[in-house]
Amino acid sequence: MKTVDWSPKRWLRIALPAILILIWFAAAGIGGPTFGKISDVSTNDQASFLPANAESTVVLDWQARFVDTQAIPAVVLLTSEQPLTQAQLGEISALSQKMGAVTGVQQPEPPATTTIAGPIPSADKLAVEFLVPITGTEEINTVVGDLRQVLKDSAPAGLTVYVTGPAGLTADLVSAFAGIDGVLLLVALLAVFVILLVVYRSVVLPILVLFTSVVALSASILVIYYLASWDWIKLSGQSQGILSILVIGAATDYSLLLVARFREALHQVQSKWAALGRAMRGAWEPILASGSTVILAMLCLLFSDLNSNRSLGPIAAIGIFFSLLAALTCLPALLVVFGRVAFWPFRPKVEHAHAHKHAALSKSPLTEATMHDVDLGLAGIGGLWRRVGLLIARKPRVTWVVTLVLLLAASTGVLQLQANGVSQTEVILGQSNAVDGQKALAKHFDGGSGSPVVIIVDENKQAQVLAAVTGTAGIADASFYTGNGRPDAAAQPVVKDGRVLLNATLKDQADSDAAEQVVVDLRDHLPAVDSGVLVGGVSAIALDTNVTAQRDLVKIVPLVLVVITIVLMLLLRSIVAPLLLIGSVVLSYAATMGISALVFNHVFGFPGADATVPLFGFVFLVALGVDYNIFLMTRVREESLLMGTHAGVLRALGKTGGVITSAGVVLAATFAALGVIPLLFLAQLAFIVAFGVLLDTVIVRSLLVPAVTYDVGNHVWWPSKLSKRGPTGTQRNADAPERVGIPIP
The missing domain is CATH 3.30.70.1430 (Multidrug efflux transporter AcrB pore domain)
Incomplete structure (x- = not known):
């Protein structure tokens, strides 16, 4: 077939990469110094992330009327x-x-x-x-x-x-959180550099990829800094740390897909511009689809009632947008400047097209059609991915059924997940004077000293409410706010708009489960005495946060699944394939949470999990897990148009196996870097995402998805025309596009 490769004029070959690189250098130069200032617009006040209609939030507003101070x-x-x-x-x-x-x-x-x-x-x-x-x-x-x-x-x-x-x-x-700006970023970048060095055995390429990731992070932090300073978004240390990891991991993933295509093309053509053209034609659609999927998934968090979840949505979406933009503009400019030097000392050389034959395909008998698919799909594929391809070609149904059973078994561990929130003294994993102080405080005073339950009461019902509060189990004592620093029985309560403020000291620590139960009891019983009573304070804030987070999980999960399914249907021009992919990532998430629950409870000995952990784990694992399936299935569709679905699955698996696995290892390593921050939430999220990504890339994407797709065959593309092709793909589909410059076997 005729090969068409585009090469721009000389002046454009010089000017275009130079302009793009200079623009990104400027973004890094301006955004880089913002790293040191981002904490100025960050807050870690738990109350500020509550929904506006939470009872504890309403109490905070009332409390500000009584005490003119923050x-x-x-x-x-x-x-x-x-x-x-x-x-x-x-x-x-x-x-x-x-x-x-x-x-x-x-x-x-x-x-x-x-x-x-x-x-x-x-x-x-x-x-x-x-x-x-x-x-x-x-x-x-x-x-x-x-x-x-x-x-x-x-x-x-x-x-x-x-x-x-x-x-x-x-x-x-x-x-x-002070480690976010320095140690976290350094650990993540070092991990990525070492992995890329091992995988590509090149010193230059890791630097180019990391530069792309760093400029993407610089640009995103610059935008987020100003949005936070204008109070358009709420930035916390938690979302700040997630942003850094997410951008570095995502930008590296997208970069690796383009790099793999570029190196593949350099084996086919001499011109680096022609190679870049082929790489961009093959990579831009899956990269754009992957990035868009993650962005849309993150924006689903805008429908969350918990402000901390809602604020992370646009922050993460901005980070992914710049990761996508850098991978499609900055990295191509760097690759075309460096060309084959980017892979030094193992520079790709142009290879002549030739068929690779392997005499012994299998000890098991193969049908003539399967032999044809193997010869066609695995031509030129060797090593591990050839063996995996042969396994899928021989026993596709056995492969996916066994994998499915193992994942379902792992999913049963989710029944042991204790994601009902933990006390604030258990959030900090490292040494903490405050945590030690809370434990000592409980030995000598009522555990809730200094963090009372705050109750807003009708001034005409104050005596009845006081009696009801003091008679509630778990309350040590209670007194009305009189405007003094210490309770004064002789002073009259301060009245604001017909309300008085009652402080009730808890017997247990304010951030304990027992304290939250007292808040529940007060909210259940006090309305019978005063229909307008409001119960807030530190314990109520923790309770409302946990309840809202669990409600968000039920709301956001279906929304994310619907959005991702629609994107996959548009990308793959199919209904069946997207449903299979969504099912695989949901199963992968369930298995990950099951294993994580067992590890948290029986290996790390964690006291429980933050109520937001399941939601964040879901959003990240499903969105990022779909990324790898997009990388695989877009290549399967491309190859299926040329050689049929069975051979296309084997070909796509062999061609993408190494790069997707490398991308998964890189993303897992970057999220694992969150573990350097001694906070329970981030340590748990680091394990969940790192383990889940590895499970997804090694098991789900390498065995389950290819085997199911192979077993279903052309029906996986229903209702598109591709689903009506012959079983071996010997007839060329009428709507199959020309693959420019790539010979059809």
């Missing part, structure tokens, strides 16, 4: 192994003035002299606590750090000092 309480705890003496208590009392002088601690309004409540001795005389309001005008981790330093320098000898409570826990959470 102060976050810190609980300062000093403990001793021996009962505290009067002399020690005197020294401890003097700490109040020193803590009040720390920048960021709320200052009193005259005639009050301090906003700090305490010292409050424990009943066992082994501990003393202060309640220190932090205004939030300074970086909270800085204020808490200064408090800890003042206490370390000034506290009586022999005492152990903690700064805990909501402010202390938030500060340690912020400190845990």
Whole structure:
């Protein structure tokens, strides 16, 4: 057949790549410095990610009317192994003035002299606590750090000092996210570089691919920084870390598909421009379809009720968009500049077309039609992927049935998944003064000290509500807000718009399951006393977050599946194939979550999982898992148009096996890098996505999908014309496009 290869004029060959590379250099130059500023527009306040109609959110609005401040309480705890003496208590009392002088601690309004409540001795005389309001005008981790330093320098000898409570826990959470800008990015890039070095045995190519990933990340962070600074989106340390990993992984995946096509074309033609043209013709559609699928899947999060989920949608979509754009513009420009040098020292050489024959195909008897498919589909394919192809050609049904049974068995582990949320003290996996302080606090005081349940009550029902609250199991004591730093039984409650504010101290830690159950009990019983009562506070925020996250899972999962199915139908011009692919990725997700549950419970010993883990795991695994199926099935369709479905499956598997597996390993390694941040949510997400991607690329995409497609045959393309072709593909379909420059066997 006639080969048509395009080569631009000399001036365009020089100008076009240069302009594209300069544009991306500029994006990196402007966006790169933004890495250091992104934390300025990031927040880790759990309350800010609640839905606007959550009861705890409404309580926050009411609370702001009573207390004209955004102060976050810190609980300062000093403990001793021996009962505290009067002399020690005197020294401890003097700490109040020193803590009040720390920048960021709320200052009193005259005639009050301090906003700090305490010292409050424990009943066992082994501990003393202060309640220190932090205004939030300074970086909270800085204020808490200064408090800890003042206490370390000034506290009586022999005492152990903690700064805990909501402010202390938030500060340690912020400190845990501090690794995102540096260590996380370095680990991810290093992992990608090493993998590419091993796979391609080239020093130049990994640098080109990583440059593409880095400029994509720089451009996306630049855009996200300004959107967050304009308050158009909410950026958290959690979404910031996911963004970096997602962009590097996705950009590398798309780049590897183009690189594989480019190297394949360099074996066919001498001109690097002709090779790039062939590579782009073969790669742009699956890359664009893959990127679009992930973008649409991420944007489905906009329908989430939980603001933290909703905010991640556009952030991730922006990252994928720039990954897609860089892979289709920056990398092609770099490849055409470097040409074969990109693969140095193993430069691709032009090969003459020739048939590869293998004498012994199998010990098992093969039909004449199967022999034809193997000869045609596996011509020139050797090594592992030839053996996999032969397995599928010999026993397609046995292959997919056995694989299906194994995946279903793995899926049963999902029954052990404990994704009902965990306490904030269990979120931080590394050393934390605040976490240790919460444990010590529970030994000497009521666990909910400093983090009360906040109840908004009708002023005419205050006595009845107070009686109902104090009579509720799990409540240690309760008092109305009187405008003072400490409860004053003689003072009258502050009234705002006919409402009063009641603070109820919990017996258990505010972030425990027991505390959340108290909130549930109060919400169930108090409306009988006051129909307009509202129950909020730290425990209520955690409860509402978990409930909303579980509701989002039920809403977002079907939406993502519908969107991806429609994209696949448009791409593959089929109904059957997309349904098979969606079924495979859902099964892969279920198996991944089943194995993850077993590992979390019995290997890592995690206390449970964040309620958002199943949703994030689903969105990432389904969207990214479909990527690899798109890479495979678009090539299957391309080859099927030329040689029939059976041979096309074997050919596509042999040609894409190495590159898709490499892409999967790279993506798994980048997500595994999230494990360097000592936070339970990110550690679990890192394992789920890394394991799930490997399962998808090694088992699902290599065995299940090809075997099912081979077994179903041409019917997989129904209702397109391709489904009506002969079983061996000996007749050329009328709608089959010319594959420019590639001879048909």
